[in-house]
Amino acid sequence: MKQTLLFHLVPLLLVLVSGQLYSQQDPFTLSVAVKTGLGNYQGIAAKRHYLQASAALVENTKNQYLPDVTASIQQAYGTINGQFGPSGIIGGGTGLSSSGPVSSAQSWNAAFGSVYLVNTNWEFISFGRLRSRIATAGRQLQLDSASLTQEKFVQGIKIAGAYLNLLISQRFVSNASANVQRASQVRQAVMARTSSGLNAGVDSSIANADLSAARVTLIQAVGNEEQQRNLLCLLINIPPAVLSLDTAYFSEVPREVQTAFPVSDNPQVQFYRSRVNLSASAEASLRKSIYPGLNLFGSFQAKASGFGWDYTPLAPGNYSKSYLDGLGPSRYNYVAGLGIAWNILSPSKIRQQVRAQQFITEAYRSEYDLVSTQLADQLLLSDQQIENSLQSIREVPVEYRAALDAYVQKSVLYKNGLANIVDVQQALYNLNRAETDRSVAYINMWQALLLKAAASGDFDLFLKQVK
DSSP states (O other), X not given: OOOOTHHHHSSOSOOOOOSSOOOTTSOBOHHHHHHHHHHXXXXXXXXXXXXXXXXXXXXXXXGGGSOEEEEEEEEEEEEOOBOOOOOOOTTOOSSOOOOOOBOSSOOOOEEEEEEEEEEEEEEEEOTTHHHHHHHHHHHHHHHHHHHHHHHHXXXXXXXXXXHHHHHHHHHHHHHHHHHHHHHHHHHHHHHHHHHTTSSOTHHHHHHHHHHHHHXXXXXXXXXXXXXXXXXXHHHTTOOOOOOOBOGGGGTOOOXXXXXXXXXXXXXXXXXXXXXXXHHHHHXXXXXXXXXXXXXXXXXXXXXEESBOTTOBTTBTTOBOOOTGGGTSOOXXXXXXXXXXEOOTTHHHHHHHHHHHHHHHHHHHHHHHHHHHHHHHHHHHHHHHHHHHHHHHHHHHHHHHHXXXXXXXXXXXXXXXXXXXXXXXXHHHHHHHHHHHHHHHHHHHHHHHHHHHHHHHSOTHHHHTTOO
């Protein structure tokens, strides 16, 4: 069973990017990533084939209105010893039996014979049974169509989330690299002062430790970026590659964050609703399967025999062993009629199947209600996250400017012997955190908008605002 996209989207800090090399002049945009992923994803291709199969089955079910017409040609060679007595074919048959005259003793006289037969049977009134089957096949078609739409929607959301996650992981690498450079510059200043005896030797140990910690952070950031990149490449089904992403998300905010798209139109909700409709249709079809059928039937038979019309036990020589004498029909028979057939025990056999299908319908309806409620709650949560992200975006420039000024001041003061290593260390930490907060604030805004698009089902709300 499908799981709601909430379970894929809530941990929105996993997944990745594409499979070609792109330069900074030609970035791999989010819209291109989504288009590539939807075109390459095998799951979508599979859903499309399921949909085509369901469409074919709908047409096949409609063809059940046509009558059954069976044509048969039989050629045989054998004896015609006859004996009075009843006989029947278990399970029915497609031929009309006949026999020769009854003789007083066994006879081995044999000749060729042929039977040409056309049978037709048309259940022209089924009291709604066939219509219910067609309706059920149509519901299956709707379910497969909703499943394909949901698959595209879910995959698109996952790719977009992966793109943003890779984008922020790449920015973490950039920030960590800048922090290593700053830590190295601090270390050079510290080493210069400690080697000249202006500062205690312990300062150099602290500076070395800070530089090593910055390098470890950079290594971890690179590892996380590689993981996110591989995950994104997996989503869009391309070989892992170094990608240059669109960095405009770190300086722009969405222009529109409101949607009139009702949660009931979310592709995920539509999928669960289609399951309910299919089960309800199957339940109705089971109820109607107990009804009888009104049939028109007919049969036409032509028969040829190498035995003459006057062959009797008293004149046993009136037959021919020639193959050709057994090909040409000499007798014809037909039968036509109207019949009604009803298995009177069908209600007892079907009752529990109908009851079981009712429980399945209720189970699907409960899952539909659950998903609808979860998405409605998630929609409210996304609005709160958007508001929080906007507040953070307004604050991070202040934090970054203050942290940068403090770092520059403490570095200058330290070089002139007016500050200690702890002051510089704290300023370095604050500046690195401010850079990270500034990057995260913008990405959180886009992720909150993506979360709203996933909850409402309005993916265009997100896509129309990206390149």
